[in-house]
Amino acid sequence: MNIIEVQNLYKIFGKKPKKALEMISQGYSKEDILADTGQTVGINNVSFTVKAGESFVVMGLSGSGKSTLIRCLNRLIEPTSGHVLIEGKDITNMDVEDLQEIRRKKVSMVFQSFAIFPHRTVLENAAYGLKVRGVSPKEREEKAFEALEMVGLKGWEHSLPSQLSGGMQQRVGLARALATEPEILLMDEAFSALDPLIRKEMQNELLELQERMRKSILFITHDLDEALRIGDRIALMKDGEIVQIGTPEEILMSPSTKYVQKFVEDVDRSRVLTAEMVMKKPTVVVYFPKDGPRVALRRMEEYSISSIFVIDRERHLKGLVMAEDALTAVENNKKDLDEILITDIPTALPDTSVKDMFSLLTGKSLPLAIINEERKLQGVVVRGSVMAKLAEGGMVND
Template sequence: MTEPLIEVSGLYKVFGPKPASVIDRVKNGESKDKLLNDTGHTVGLKDINLKINKGEIFVIMGLSGSGKSTLIRHFNRLIDPTLGKILVEGIDVMKLSVNELVTFRRHKMSMVFQRFGLLPHRSVVDNVAYGLEIQGMSKTDRIAKATEWLETVGLKGYENQYPAQLSGGQQQRVGLARALSTDAEILLMDEAFSALDPLIRSEMQDQLISLQEKLHKTIIFITHDLDEALRLGDRIVILKDGELVQQGSPDQILLHPADEYVEAFVKDVNRARALTVETVMQPPAYRITAKTIEEALVEMKRIKQDYAYNVTEEGYQGVVTKESLLNAAKTDASQSLEDDIYEEVPVISAGSAIEEVLPDTMSCDYSLPVVDEDGNLQGELERSAVAEIFTDTNEAKTASKEDLTVQPVVDKAS
């Protein structure tokens, strides 16, 4: 199994004059409010354990005061923990010397801030090149590289402008280009899009997704917005009062909230828009590989359903029914399966949102075939499976665990 790029274990952060003196009380479960009233210390994080894989967008979310910004600042040691371990590629960052930590921050991690963090007296291209300047790159090389990244984020022609001359969305693009230009493997994004207008925010999310498809960075993204988390995250962690309450894939978070706190987050989410076909599709139940009507009828007799997916070496061909095969056999059973023998059934892709395929799912008499770009049959989307995602969470809780066909793997803090 591939080792995680970042591993956090037993992480505690207590703010106050003598944090070590109260850590046992935190471990024993004393409430955050009682500890503050009794000792003047504030619990920032409590027993955080997580693993972040290389090349994923890992979203940390929670309400204000949940500890998400405190947590992200531990990765590059802008904040040191009271207790716990942080490993990056197996290296304990707490053991780095001052010089090693400086090098680590310059080359391993870059950060994109909520309020852009641009230098107002520097031009756009000089802002992007700032991290490269810190790394010691020559002016010619860093300007050339900064110019390339500005073009990548859609700001070609703005090199000599100043931050004050740009819109909020453009300023955030400059911040993103600056973070990417250093070639750091890990990108820390702390509420990076939350100060933007909704339309610009959506555009920045699109751009981040597009860039990630090309760059495969490891991105740790902080947000308080569940829609944003579901859209961007490969995996999501939800914090409450400094504790990790649930972590899992977006569909696990959405369909199987760990407690009432998470349930309150997800209750108003448009599930059809947030979930993809891949989330609920099943392996194709019945397929035949025949090339002639006669062969198809032989294979159809072995299955219990009155239709099947025809798949050959060339990939998915279409949906055939027993009735259409029997009618065609009356004329010539030896003839090849042609287009006119197949039912008119829409083909869908695994990455499509449920919302996009909902009309076809509800109107078609057959489960929709899920086919990839190469024409391979990946699965089928049943109408009943789509209907289940709209079932109220509270109703789902009444079903016993034994009744669930598939149990999601959801890590929950103890």
């Protein structure tokens, strides 16, 4: 289900928007319109949908119109033309009371500058949306307490915002937005004002929260790394237009324009590539307890490798056997792999980033086993293949 639907949205800043709209439809550029009429085109024919429970990221540089766009979605800024449907209801022609209802119950917002009220305590800030809605003091305090606990601010309820660090202030902003239990969260560069470490931490927490709550999130950012981490889908904006919409993979692998490509180039590929994308299918394995050292040795010779993974019939990873050990076992006439099986080996999940895998691979000649949550072997990563994939990525960008 589409919880947000934006159809052909335009926002013209200035006193003669009609004239500017007309010129747009005649194909004039933004610059021509500014020169001719003095009107600034903020949003130019933007359409997209956000599904319920989806994290949708709008990304663009400053001046690309993303902040204007997000404000059109709750009409903090009045769109000039086009429609914004929230749960199927068009808010662009709603009267003030209905719009306030939407803002009180369905859509809440987190701001880049935090915009929490300095004259109110953390608790009062978190309860603000409920207060506006007319919820009784007792109930709204309860819900605000819950929301603050959720964002990790338990114990700070009666502090003033000035006593909190930037990251904590934004947690208050997030709690305020969550306390009203909205379906939609609008996050306007919510983490951009935070320093990199805190920002990362907040991103992780948002992802965790999202895992539990499944809100529909519209997240604005100018940082592609952030967009890739948070977004289920990403829309790239330039000069008030959306130039590409897609999943993080689609955006990275096939940037549709030079503009998008420029963005993508800046991304550290080691953070984007996951184990799943660089691993090889584990075709060469031995089965436990069926196979013995002789079979293992033979397979290793056949494929000229120095170690081999051991799995059971359900493909659960048992361990690894080294060629030297297998040879010794054969010479001693041992029948099974028990004694030479190395169980303490490095493993990683399929969605581990390449960057995180480096630390597991360095200093060890062992390959890395990629397993899922049930410890079933999914693939094998050796150092060489990671490097190859990273290099190949570099070529794509050139």
